[in-house]
Amino acid sequence: MAADGPEPLGPDWEGVRLHVVSGKGGTGKTTVAAALALALAAEGRRTLLIEVEERQGIAELFRVAPLPYEERKIASGRGHGEVYALAIDIEQALLEYLEMFYKLGRAGKALNKLGFIDFATTIAPGLRDVLLTGKACEAVRRRGKDGKRVYDAVVMDAPPTGRVTRFLNINTEVAGLARFGPIFTQSQAVMRVIRSPETAVHLVTLLEEMPVQETVDGVAELREAGLPVGGVFVNMVRPPVLDEAAVLAADGGHDGELAAALVAAGLGTRRSDAAARKLVAPLLAQGREHAERVVLEREQRVDLQGLRLPTYELPLLTGGVDISGLYRLAAALRTQGAA
Structure with a gap:
């Protein structure tokens, strides 16, 4: 069995710089990813929050204009920290890739007009995943002119649990595309980051049977693939009403x-x-x-405890998720040692 991944040491995930956040649809994984980015952006640190599903969910949460394909500051963390965000546009990412490795320039834009990019990413889904994960890994490794890391942490709002293992384990897909050349080289560089102690794959769940079971199955799949499992984030926890x-x-x-x-x-x-x-x-x-819900939640907690992973609980925001709610969730994560 592969290693379960990095364990949190002290108040932080020591050494982890890429936090991949996944979860069953409807569990609020984008909200948790945003709160984690805010929590990590404390005491002058800078984080980058990346969206890969082209839904503009991050812009909606932070009440900002739709994000372009560029890194933009969207919030401030505690103690002069900063949160930047990026919504990856697959067409722009492929054009950037073609320019970087093949120096196509205007020819690449012409290919886009001819529909080549849609064609390429449709018939070669592995290429799409290389581009999406590659951008996140590049941000993790990037250094400024002073030699320091540009971002202290990168948080990726990843695909749902059912797809995240295949999404991250791009070697399998790319092996069918190329065994040498730029695509192969890029995929190897990405996998070196993803499989390293710098990465942790966190799963978001609710205290309900289906999300918990999908979390348990997701952890098993990640471990079997040798990917670094992070923590479990239990979202929308209701306060106790009856003793x-x-x-x-x-x-x-x-x-x-x-x-x-x-x-x-x-x-x-x-x-x-x-x-x-x-x-x-x-x-x-x-x-x-x-009473029935209390019994059900106790059973689900037992199942989650069986994973033997760090677990964090986030309260249900009865008024909906807004900016103040995100800061409240970020504070809860810091209090529990997630950041």
């Missing part, structure tokens, strides 16, 4: 006792048990629903 005794009472058929207690508290009428029962029935139904 242990109340949960048991709600699930134990004590309707009469609870109704009498509510009547005694002045929430019903002392003259009519029937009226009291009618009043409390919806409340009892909600209590049972909550």
Whole structure:
């Protein structure tokens, strides 16, 4: 079995510079990636948040204009940190690649007009993944004129769990395209970064059966492929409403006792048990629903604990996700040692 990947040392993922964030659709992986980028951009550090699915989800979260194919500052972290963002446009990335390795210049743009780029990335999906991952890995390795790293950390909002292993393990795809030349060389350079201790692949889940099972399966696939598994981010965790005794009472058929207690508290009428029962029935139904959810969440936590990975919990933002919510989630991640 391959190594599980880097373990967090102290308050940070020591040595990790590329954080790949994946998760089942609907778990909020883009939100978690954004919060992680903010958390990492603290005390003067600079992070780059990369989107590879061309959805402009990052721009929507930060309430900024659609991101062009260039790195742009979108937020400030704690202590004068900075968050930059990049939405990778596959056509622009391929033109950049053709210019870099083949010096095509205007000829490359002509190929784009002729539809060559769409054709190339459709028949060779491995090439598409090389371009997308290659841009992130280049940002990880990039240094400024002073010799220092341009970015202290790069966070990639990656494809969902079901596709992320194949997306990252581009060697398999590229082997069918070329065994030498620029594409092969580029893929090897990308894989050296992705398989190194500089990278961690984090998975986002909810405390629900399907997302947790997909997370468990995703971790197994990543480990089998030899890719560095990071942490598990449990998103949208609801605060506890009932204590242990109340949960048991709600699930134990004590309707009469609870109704009498509510009547005694002045929430019903002392003259009519029937009226009291009618009043409390919806409340009892909600209590049972909550009790069932508590039991389910406990079971899901046990499954996640079985992965033996660092786990972080993020609260449900009842008012929706806005800028202040992202900063709140970032603070929660810092408090739990994720950054």
